[in-house]
Amino acid sequence: MKIIMLGAPGAGKGTQAKLLSDKYSIPHISTGDIFRANIKEGTELGKKAKEYMDAGALVPDELTVDLVIDRIGREDCAKGYILDGFPRTINQAQKLTEALAETGDIDFAVNVDVPDEAIIDRMSGRRVCPACGASYHVVNIPTKVEGICDRCGAAVIQRDDDKAETVKKRLDVYHEQTQPLIDYYREKGKEVEIDGTQSMENVFTSIVEKIGE
Ligand code: AP5
Ligand code: MG
Ligand code: ZN
DSSP, rough: OEEEEEOTTSHHHHHHHHEEEEEEEHOOOEHHHHHHHHHHHHOHHHHHHHHHHTTTTTOOOOHHHHHHHHTTTSSTHHHHHEESSOSSSSSHHHHHHHTTTTTTTSSSEEEEEEOHHHHHHHHHEEETTTTOOOOOTTTTBBBBTTTTOOOOOOOBBBOGGGGGHHHHHHHHHIIIIHHHHHHHHHTTTTTTETTTOOOHHHHHHHHHHHHHO
């Protein structure tokens, strides 16, 4: 099963992608996570990506598309995958469609819908685990022990691009460049609309109900 997670920054794409990855036993591929790992390791790609990410802008397609196409061609993706944060522009979506022409198009584009007002709160409260990538929220989804990841015990941190100013910019970029993808996948008959304002558990149940066990 090939799934794309659509939705604004902070809508819960990563949170749901992890749950779906466990349920269907297919890899969770997040371009944001890949860029953040490269920043942490100090790679050339990381250095380039950081400039754009800190500004709340998109990393150029030249640095993004081939990376994803290469990743989904690997063996662990043979049974499918969950793309989180890609595609993010119409050009990226077209490139993905072209790349899948032979092996088969994606099955579902899950659109996790959350209004902007709720997004600001989610991102300012978000804490992430730098070791295993788990995502928490200080109020909505707190860690069992304050500041410590439930899954692996590392100290959780706030993401660099979750500052209020950058969040606003990321939302603008989303509305301008990424939201048009909803229509792109709706026209293909792939779009699945999910109310992302529900609890984490109920969002998950809604997705599974629509895409099947
Ligand atoms: P990326 O890492 O993809 O960030 P994003 O799309 O902005 O989305 P987020 O990761 O911020 O949010 P999310 O939807 O995953 O929400 P989460 O589950 O964490 O990209 C970062 C940057 O990388 C971009 O700005 C860009 O520069 C670059 N980039 C990445 N991909 C690119 C591409 N394809 N092309 C170009 N550039 C690219 O949840 C958010 C919070 O809410 C958490 O605290 C969580 O615990 C909480 N929460 C989740 N679900 C619920 C719920 N149901 N109820 C209450 N709280 C909840
Ligand atoms: Mg994410
Ligand atoms: Zn962890």
